[in-house]
Amino acid sequence: MPSPSAGVPMADLKEARVPDIGHAGVPVIEVLVKVGDRVEKEQSLITLESDKATMEVPAPFAGTVKELKLKVGDEVSEGAVIALIEADDTAAAPGARTEEAPKPAAPAPAAPVAAKVEEKPAPIAGQGVQPGNAPEGDVPPTARPPLDASIVMPGDAPYASPAIRAFARELGVDIQQVKGSGRGGRIQRDDVSTYVKHALASGARPSSGVSASVGGLSLLPWPKVDFAKFGEIEEKPLTRIQKISGANLARNWAMIPHVTQHEDADITEQEAFRKKLGEENKDLKISPLVFQIKAVVAALKQFPQFNASLDESGEKLILKKYFHVGIAVDTPDGLVVPVLRDCDKKGLLDLARELGEISKKARDKKLGPAEMSGGCFSISSLGGIGGTYFTPIVNAPEVAILGVSKSVMKPVWNGKEFVPRLVLPLSLSYDHRVIDGALAARFASFLANQLGDIRRLLL
C-alpha cells in the first residue's frame, strides 16, 4: 500500500509537533483529523490528557494532512511529530522552498531530510470539547468550539478515554463522580459499572450525580424544573473551564470545613508609595496585588501551617519551603489560577511584570498546565471590581486563600480624632481541619500589619 504521503516530495511537507505541554508521556486520547483533511492554522489536531486535564494541540499552520504519525493511546512528549502536513504556502509555490528534496545529482545530506519543522508549534491554548462529546466524525473538526484555557485549578478533572466517557453518558452517569482505579486515577469501564451498581444499591439515580451517596454525603437530587413553563428561556452551555473549575469548587466546598476570617488593612501609605512607584515606572502597571503577594509571603513564613497541604490520607501535613502564589484571574471563559513562583525571591517590580504577563496569557488562553500547578496559597482579588467582603473557596490541596475587596476611604479613630484612611477589606478562608481560628486571626492581623507598613515588606 502506498504511503499516504506518496506523491508529495517529502521536503515539501512540514511537521506539526507537540509543543511544551509541561509533562512527558501524555496519552493521546483523540485524533481529530484524518489523512486528506484540510486543516486551518490553530485547528485542533489531537487531544492529550494529562493527569490534570485534557488539552487540544492546534495545527501550527494551515494545509492538508498527508500522514498521521500518532494514534490514540500513544504517549507523547514535547517535540513528538503529530502529522506531516502539506502546508498551504508549500502547495502554492512548491519550487520556491529552500527545503526541496535534494536533487539526485546533488550530494546527499548526512541525515535524511524527511520533513522539517519550520514553524514553532502554537502553544496549547487549552481544551475545546470534552473528549468524546460526540462520536468520532459526528462533528467536523472545524465546528468544534474554540479553545479554552487548558487547566483551571490544580485538581482532578476526570481522566477517561472518549469511549469510557461515551459509556458513562449512555448510562446517565456524571463522570465527575466516578473514581478511577486505573493508572494515575484513570477511569476504567469497570469503575463506571461499579459506580452504577452502588448508585442503584443506594436507591440513587446515577444521572443526578449529586443524588448519589458520595463520600458520605447523601443529598437531595438536584431540582428538575421545566423553566419554559414560567416564561421565555435560553440555554447556554457552560464553558469547559467553568465545568472543570465548577467540579473542583464543588468538591472543595463540600469537603473542606471552611471558615472565613475578615480583617481590614490600612493601606493609606502603601497606596501613596504605589502611586509614586507607578510614576517612576510608567511602562509597568503596579497593581496593589503585588503588595498583597509580598505580604502573603511574609505571613506564610511567619505561619508555616498556612504554607502546607494535607496529604491524601488526611493524616499528615506537608509543609512547603517554597513560596508559589496562585492568582485567580477572571477570563471570559471562566476562572483560572496561574501561579507566580518563588515570590519570596522577587521584588515588587518583578512581580508586577510577571503578574501583567501571566494575566494577559490567561485571558489569551495561552497558559500551559505547568503555569497553573504547584501553588502554595491563592489570592482572589475583586478589588478592581468592588464589594466589601466575600467568602473565597480554598483551592485544594492548599489550606487557605485570601480574598481581597475594593479599598475605600473610611474615617478611622486614631485615639484623638477620626482621620480619613484608605482601608482594604480582607477575607481569609481556611481549612479548619488544619488551621484553628486563633491562628487564622493571627495570620490575618499579621497580614494587615504588613500591608499597613510597607517597610515591613522589605524585611
Ligand code: CAO
Ligand atoms: N482596591 C481598589 N482598587 C483596586 C484594588 C483594590 N483592592 N485592586 C485593584 N484595584 C484597581 C487597580 O489598581 C486598577 O486601577 P487602575 O485602572 O487605576 O490602574 C483597577 O482596580 C483594575 O485592576 P485590575 O483588576 O484590572 O488589575 P489587578 O492587577 O488589580 O488584578 C487580576 C489583576 C488578574 C487579579 C484581575 O484582573 C482579576 O482577574 N480579578 C478577578 C479575580 C476573580 O474573579 N476572583 C474571584 C474568584 S472566585 O470566583
